[in-house]
Amino acid sequence: MAALDLKDKVAVAGVGNTSFGALYRDLDAERSPYEMGAQAFVAALEDSGLTKDEVDGVLVCRIPDYARMCDVLGIRYPRFVNVLEGGGRQASLTLQYAALAIAAGQADVVACIYGNNGRSVGARYGGGAGGGINETGISDAAFGMTSPGASVAHMFRRHQHLYGTKEETLGHLAINNRLNAALNPNAVMRDPISMDDYLNSRYIAEPLRLLDYCLINDGGVCTILTSAERAKSLRKPPVYLHSMAAAGDFNHQYTVDDMFYTPLQMVAKEMFAASDFGREDLGVAEIYDNFTPTLLFTLEGLGFCGRGESGDWVTPERIARDGELPLNTSGGHTSESYMQGWALLAEAVRQVRGECGERQVADCKTALYACAAPICSGILFRGDA
């Protein structure tokens, strides 16, 4: 069967989000992920100019129950509705599934809603009773092993061994995020950091330090998709889903022996083959950075530099807002907020629209969102020329 041509057929009509910085400083054990999602939905709806009754598709992520979400929002009869697990890998996949549904005619307007109360309820991503014990009866916890950060630390140590990657490279990434966050009024951490600050920050899972880690937070993000034709008549200029791809990579650990190189190469091949523009034409790259080394793995896997060469490729100048590849212009997960990719997706859309104020990248017509995780994925966005 011939593949459906999805190029520019579906567009982002609206994006919305909660505060991030204010929520970070205001813990509330009864904060509801549904209300986080609802706040973002209301903002995205306003952004799009659509009315609630025009939304006939709802995908929720991290929000536990689509039924409760739809009930809260008074969306009684959605034609397309489901839930995706609350993992960072699901952010772009949620948009991809929504786009497929719209292209196939299963829905006209799909709200992709993310809500998270993780900081308030003490989400730790490590430790805890039974951590690491799974159906195999083998336990990582018995050896003190736990947390995605430690898994990424394993991969980064190996990367250092194979390619001589320096810890300062991670520092450049953390500093770049912070420089961008300083211009983002909604970011959690906005005070500048120096390389000394980076190198002096405490180890969590050595070789990774506190400043390599994402900021667990509460919050919500919503992205509303519709057909390109419909988007053209709405409030904001459409930002098209130009091409997209995904590839899984599964073994028994989050740690994989090629640092997601193989699935990312699959994503890059498919995504760029279907695109009218290439890596060199990107206005911004918003790349999932649960921990800073994930950026290196993604840059290599997607072919921005050769395999093992990211340590030299990443320079402060190259990844700055006025550089060759402006990277994580909102501050990313280490400075803006850990929204499991969703806030980076919103930033990609807003950069293409030119709405990012002081941190706006000049003449930004295209954007990449990508994620390296056990499901790797990428979306290329573009605006009207």
Add this chain to the structure above:
Amino acid sequence: MTSDYAKPLPRPNRLSQPFWDGTKRHELLLQKCNDCGHVWFPPSQRCPKCLSTEYEWSKASGRGKVWSWIVMWQRYFPAFEADIPYNVAYVELEEGPRLMTNIVGCDNDAIHCDMAVEVVFEDVTSEISLPKFCPLSS
């Protein structure tokens, strides 16, 4: 062996009981497919290569190398607090599979990727012996 061992313990089940029976005897056992010879870990009910359900528990050499390693400074498990900073290594066995473990018998500073190691068993309770690894005595 201490009776007040407080660290997290594996919970052997039908799938992994032979593995833990093996470590208790100080043998490292891995599943080996009777049809295609593939060796895998962690346990599952069929060979992930050829999907056969015919396998045996085969004694591994116990030798391998450190694929990677970290030093944990964060207190995720209260019972590990006294060990901080402790190492966690991902060891690649000669037979192919990799497993999470700790390196014992050398300082953290002496661990390096691709370091040759061999299994040693730590009898942590009367029921559980954990496979750990020490530098291979050449």
